[in-house]
Amino acid sequence: MSRALKLERYDAYRNAPASGHGNAARAPRSHWQETYAGPSLERPFPPVLFVFAPAPRRAAPATREAAFHDRARRVSNVDYRLTVATTTLPLLTKDGADRPVWRVVGKSHGEERRTLASLPKAR
Template sequence: MSVVRCNLLAESPALVGRTNRAQQSYWYCTPAGLAEAAASGELPPRSSRTTGQRAAAKTGLREQGLALADTVLAFQHAGAAEYTDWRVEVAHPTPAGTLVPDDVVLLDDGTSAFVEIDRTMSYAKLLAKLERYDAYRSALPSGRGNAARTPCSHWQETYSGPHLERAFPPVLFVFAPAPRRAAPDTREAAFHERARSLSNVGYRIAVATTTLARLTQHDATGPVWRIAGRGASEDRHGIGRLPKAR
């Protein structure tokens, strides 16, 4: 899948959405982004017909992409992660179905976090995605290991922090506004009510939430993240104070 990255340093993202055509994935670009894509040689000759405001308007992915760009900038402004330390849509097969995070970020302390931008997904689908995260965490190691090194799961090999830290990366949900949907604060509160029924949340996987407005106002290191799970309070924490999965 071809990916042309946002120009986040200038805070004017060229990349603001995606549309699918002919089993390929193209990112909707602004004129600057399209020029960058054409210069890269990554787009087929006729791909310009699949990019533009019409495609973005039909899919709603323009707003999704802009919400993701705002999230990346909030982390960069806070010094929590550089814009270059984000991986877009890495797919992981799991027994519960394929897991495709919206993004994966490498934080400044060397640990990783999965990031989900929610605008229109139903609560049932959000909880099902958490189940896929848990299935990914629980997947058996595929390597054989050796006398000096025991086999590691894929997430341990790919996302372990310094000194092969064994805690599964936290899953961070950012609730963004969307037409004909409840306000982000309302959706965040409803998500927490439902997440309490999942025994894996707060135990096998650490989950925290915020809204896009709160995140952009206070940055990622500010008191914006609310911990999900049974027994969790409504207190909010900075990114550096999130609990580790047990």
């Protein structure tokens, strides 16, 4: 499955309507809220992270990462309700996941790389 298709499925999962029954204390919540948000709805949907690795007969990881960013910007909730960040395996291996190796998909984030802790929060 392509990364763009995976991203579209994460977007659909994030936006799926609540199923199940609520109770007097709270309204029904969607599956992702039950799984990730815990008792509070304050926590946003977790960031979706993609790592581009070298692959035989494929473009370089950085080239594939750039092409993914172009396609991912078209998914409706990226940069608003869904935080998506990418990196390449060579960069991740060289610097480590806690360093500024993550590039955020979206109109307002440019080319800068960030740490996991500094990724923008989805709304």
